[in-house]
Amino acid sequence: MRLELGDILIKDVQFGAKTEVKDGVLFVDKDALAKIAGDDERIKSVEVFLARPGESVRIIPVKDVVEPRVKVEGPGGLFPGFIAGVEQVGSGRTNVLKGAAVVTTGKIVGFQEGIIDMSGPGAQYTPFSKTCNVVVKVEPIDTLKQHEHEVVVRLAGFRAATYLGEAGRDVKPDAVRAFETKPLLEQAKQYPDLPKVVYAYMLQTQGLLHNTYFYGVDVRQIVPTFMYPTEVMDGAITSGNCVSACDKNPTYVHQNSPVIEDLYTEHGKTINFLGCVVTNENVTLADKERSSNMTAKLVEFLGADAAIISEEGFGNPDADLVMNCNKIEKKGIKTTLITDEYAGQDGGSQSLADSTPLGDACVTAGNANEVITLPVMKTVLGYPEVANVIAGGWDGSLAADGSITAEIQVITGATNELGFNYLTAKTI
């Protein structure tokens, strides 16, 4: 399966009479976007704002971040199972408005939504201070339950990204990146002398606002399965969860799944990248046992010599990470893990809820409990008072002057466990 990503580099975003891309600038027809994003009877109102790198802008609470794209060749469409049908994605050509992002905000759904600062010290912690953001503020009707509220906002974000992505349909990309993984036996034969690597891709599925979707299916309901890496690069996995902002994977990060990109960089040079095993992080012991058994079995079945295992979330999923690591290592397959840490505000506590001596190669995305003060921003999009209730904040996090003191847990993408960010930790 071969996918081309046509990157249309977006340097700026502005409002305009028509939604289009001209000379690297994304012009947004505000009213048209609001109308399409708000096309759901469960939505009361939609407002659209822009937030550019370096501006004195804070977005709070951030729900999801989505990259605007358009499918220009090949089967399937965007966000299969939600916007497009469930046709297979991952081949043909998809154009990407690279550098632009849709950020959804609005009244808080749960306790675990995030903050994006476009400048100041907080900006360094979030990857989304570097994107030109189209902020879609969605307010649902009053009678919605929390889980319905989450669905409504998620779908509004997908519609917005799809609408904006259309602007790139006939634009010549600045660069085209191609990725290919062949059917298993052919792929094994293509680089017979290189070590074979599989990516075990753990997804947050603890339920109750902790869901992730694969072709529109709640991943909690699947048994681990195999996928071509290009499928996720083409939108097969979408976020549907409200876990702590720092280490949940916004849909944008799945679209740009970093381990997959970096394994492809080595594909054919130092490794033979066979593909991905998608697995879940369910809460019951039987589910954990079954899924880790299946994951280890699939990794072995595919003939892997080595595997990267990435986690989403923390605490309970640490047990899944450790089970996956143990079971894969015990099959003689070498693993590297990606996780983050909850070592307390002073960094003195044990970082993970579970541990294994076989997890001897571990990448950390940093200690989510470390405290930061985010200075006042000129503009706040959303509701700054939720700083006092979101995970990582506390009663009093929002000071009278508008600054916020909280754990970096509140910052969207700060300790991303797909390895999208640069933050890490060491022992001093």
Place this chain on the structure above:
Amino acid sequence: MSKARVVHYINQFYAGIGGEEKADTPPEKRDGTVGPGMAFQTALKDVADIVGTVICGDSYFNEHLEESSAKVLEYIKSYDPQIVIVGPGFNAGRYGMACGTVAQLVDENLHIPVVGGLYPENPGCEMYKRYGYFVEVGNSATSMRTAVPAMAAIVKKLAAGEEVTEGFMEKGLRKNYFAEKRGSRRAVDMLLKKIAGEEFVTEYPMPVFDRVDPQPAIKDITKARIALVSSGGPVPKGNPDHIESSSASKFGKYSLVDIDDFTPENGETAHGGYDPVYANLDLDRVLPVDVIKEMLKAGEIGSLHDYWYATVGNGTSVANAKAFATQIAEDLIADHVNGVILTST
């Protein structure tokens, strides 16, 4: 540049007041250097001034923890220091604990750096090294000659406002920083090294838990030899081995031969982590000697090991606990014990 103001904390011995017989000396302060402070002042030359020395007897400090902590902190604060030196405490147990406690007090209340020196096995080290820059020193005062320049080197850096990155024992704290490569790339690089059999450095060394598999059940308890072991601090009245109320450095081994039942006259708890009233009234509540003796007489167990073993689990390091357990287990195996009743609190 003005000289940094330094306060030095030492015990009664290094202040020249006296040895063990003077360990109950209450806190006091003296302007300028005392004892080893002179060597520090010489090493620090014109970078920093030891403006005051705070002294406390080791027993006094640990036995009147709350009062001496408040007093020592008040004395230190009175000199308005920028840096505090504690010890070096070498391998002196109570002095090490006092140095560590002072480091914690200063770190948490005055938010200024602390420089200390401890032998790695000093119990104060594991508990308190996170609160300051503790240099690894020898186990006795004979290593003062190497301890002073090593500690002074850190004080000099702090006085100059430089970052201190080496020369002290790891504090064991996780600290964030931004790496040059993103996490996914670092994971791929680490995996490539692991595949190639090359050396790689994990970013998070996972803690190793000493998990113990449950042993199979004893088939016939009426034939089994049973022993009693506890980390709840059950000791004969008067705590003859002076097992510490917290961070125990030892365990005791006591004869069960003449005791059928604990009373307020023959037993007490040494444990400082819970209200001792009910344990001291009837220590069987912590170690069930009365019941085990009844069961022995009734033939419900085969036999009883002649001794019980006791330590205090309160704040005791895993390293110490493991060492005690090893010795106790050897004793039990030598006496052919089949089962142990292990109580805690």
